[in-house]
Amino acid sequence: MAKKINYESAFEELQNILLELEKDTISIDELPVKIKRANELLTFCKEKLKNTELEIHQLMNGKDDEKLYF
Amino acid sequence: MVESYSLFELNEYIRRVVALNFAEPIWINCEIGQMNDSSGHIFMDLIQKGEETDELIARAEAVIWKSTVQKLLKKSLLSLEQIIVEGNEIRIKAQVDFHERYGFKLIVEEIDAEYTLGKWLIRRTKVIEQLKKEGIFYFNSQLSLPKVIQNVAVISSTGAAGLQDYLHQIQHNPYQYQVKNTLFSATVQGDKAAKKIAERLRTIALKEGFDIVIIIRGGGARLDLSAFDEYELGKAIAGCPIPVITGIGHDVDQTVADQVAHTDVKTPTAVADFIIHHNAFFESQLEHLGNRIKDLGNLVVKKENILLQNIQQKIIYESHRKKQENIKNIEILEQKLKYKIQSYFQNKNIELEQQEKLLETLNIQSVLKRGYALITQNNNKIKSIDQINIKDRLNIILNDGNIEVEVVHKNKK
Numbered sequence: 001m002a003k004k005i006n007y008e009s010a011f012e013e014l015q016n017i018l019l020e021l022e023k024d025t026i027s028i029d030e031l032p033v034k035i036k037r038a039n040e041l042l043t044f045c046k047e048k049l050k051n052t053e054l055e056i057h058q059l060m061n062g063k064d065d066e067k068l069y070f
Numbered sequence: 071m072v073e074s075y076s077l078f079e080l081n082e083y084i085r086r087v088v089a090l091n092f093a094e095p096i097w098i099n100c101e102i103g104q105m106n107d108s109s110g111h112i113f114m115d116l117i118q119k120g121e122e123t124d125e126l127i128a129r130a131e132a133v134i135w136k137s138t139v140q141k142l143l144k145k146s147l148l149s150l151e152q153i154i155v156e157g158n159e160i161r162i163k164a165q166v167d168f169h170e171r172y173g174f175k176l177i178v179e180e181i182d183a184e185y186t187l188g189k190w191l192i193r194r195t196k197v198i199e200q201l202k203k204e205g206i207f208y209f210n211s212q213l214s215l216p217k218v219i220q221n222v223a224v225i226s227s228t229g230a231a232g233l234q235d236y237l238h239q240i241q242h243n244p245y246q247y248q249v250k251n252t253l254f255s256a257t258v259q260g261d262k263a264a265k266k267i268a269e270r271l272r273t274i275a276l277k278e279g280f281d282i283v284i285i286i287r288g289g290g291a292r293l294d295l296s297a298f299d300e301y302e303l304g305k306a307i308a309g310c311p312i313p314v315i316t317g318i319g320h321d322v323d324q325t326v327a328d329q330v331a332h333t334d335v336k337t338p339t340a341v342a343d344f345i346i347h348h349n350a351f352f353e354s355q356l357e358h359l360g361n362r363i364k365d366l367g368n369l370v371v372k373k374e375n376i377l378l379q380n381i382q383q384k385i386i387y388e389s390h391r392k393k394q395e396n397i398k399n400i401e402i403l404e405q406k407l408k409y410k411i412q413s414y415f416q417n418k419n420i421e422l423e424q425q426e427k428l429l430e431t432l433n434i435q436s437v438l439k440r441g442y443a444l445i446t447q448n449n450n451k452i453k454s455i456d457q458i459n460i461k462d463r464l465n466i467i468l469n470d471g472n473i474e475v476e477v478v479h480k481n482k483k
Contacts, residue, residue, distance in 0.1 A: 007216065007217040007218045007352065008216070008217055011217060011352075011355070011356075011359075014356075014359045014360075014363070015359065017363060018359060018362055018363050018366070021362075021363060021366035021367065021370070022366065024370075026370065028370065028371070028374045031367060031370055031371070034367075035363070035364075035367050038360070038363045042356055042359075042360045045218075045352075045353075045356055046353065046356065048218075048220075049218060049220075049245075049247050049248070049349060049352075049353060050245075050246050050247060050248055051248055
């Protein structure tokens with residue numbers, strides 16, 4: 001079974017992204033990829049909080065309406 | 071024939087003996103075997119168990135008449151409802167009474183609440199010490215809660231109002247968090263309660279997916295928390311691999327179950343609030359993370375922009391400067407050229423003049439050769455008689471030399 005994305009792992013991944021940003025180790029090319037991933041994780045967590053049936057594979061396939069922060 | 075008593079006579083006699091020996095009410099330590107209330111009176115079966123065994127060694131009926139009940143209800147410390155509970159040890163001040171018809175009865179006038187409380191606390195303390203000695207007392211408290219609580223195993227009795235309170239509170243939370251609740255019913259009072267709840271806990275522990283277990287009971291007529299002080303239940307909670315939250319409405323101190331559980335709150339509603347706040351805290355952490363990431367992301371982009379702008383500026387500046395430089399160079403060249411041309415023509419003019427002079431001189435020589443003479447006075451050419459006076463010294467230039475003469479005579483034409 002694929003690695004389960006749960007709150008714990010999503011949170012940890014988000015913290016890692018933040019850490020990289022704080023240490024300034026992300027290049028301008030990598031940045032949109034990381035931001036997109038962060039958005040995915042945040043959206044996943046927030047929606048799962050309100051809907052326990054959210055399938056994990058939805059995260060894997062990516063969602064259609066991606067919200068970019070800028 | 072031996073005389074025999076009538077039953078009434080016998081009972082009357084016994085009554086008098088009893089009344090004589092027990093004129094005043096006395097304090098009695100005993101245990102409540104059974105109890106029930108009707109019409110406001112409380113009827114109890116008081117018992118005493120053997121020291122070693124659990125065998126019954128004494129028994130008596132007792133009653134608390136309604137008027138006494140009213141009086142006792144006004145006293146605090148422990149509510150009457152908590153004391154008059156099957157299984158509790160109590161200390162009562164009772165009038166010993168024997169009635170011909172109704173037999174032997176203890177008529178309760180006062181209850182020593184502290185005695186019961188004391189017994190309670192002793193029992194509770196013993197259980198806690200036992201659990202600590204076994205090293206399991208803190209097990210459940212030390213478990214960490216998952217970041218989000220969404221799958222709850224609920225232990226409660228089905229009819230309890232507490233269950234409804236909890237469900238309502240959690241399903242109507244303002245954040246609209248979804249929480250899945252699975253009910254494992256169990257009686258929560260009486261002497262079977264501890265065993266039943268412990269059983270449920272063991273069942274739940276074997277299942278996967280639960281984030282927490284909650285044990286809830288609501289208020290109700292009788293606040294019988296004795297089950298929650300029992301060793302078996304304490305052990306089951308301590309040994310549970312999932313965090314246990316209790317919301318059993320304790321009034322005074324925490325029960326054993328409360329202390330062994332991961333968290334204890336007052337009521338089933340409070341349990342729901344606990345869960346909601348826990349999840350809300352996680353969501354706020356998410357928000358914070360999201361904002362930080364967004365801000366820092368923006369910063370990276372800004373920095374890049376500034377770098378680009380800098381380079382752009384430099385390029386513009388440099389190209390401008392180069393242009394200016396070139397213009398300047400051209401102007402300088404222009405000037406130089408003008409000057410050179412001017413010089414050239416000036417030189418040429420001078421040359422020309424020199425040539426002219428030369429030519430003139432040459433011209434003069436050929437005229438002089440023909441016998442003409444040039445007359446000068448102080449280097450000025452004399453062209454007219456008017457320029458000359460008698461006795462003037464003049465210089466006469468001939469073809470091959472010059473002579474100096476004095477004027478003797480002049481004659482204008």
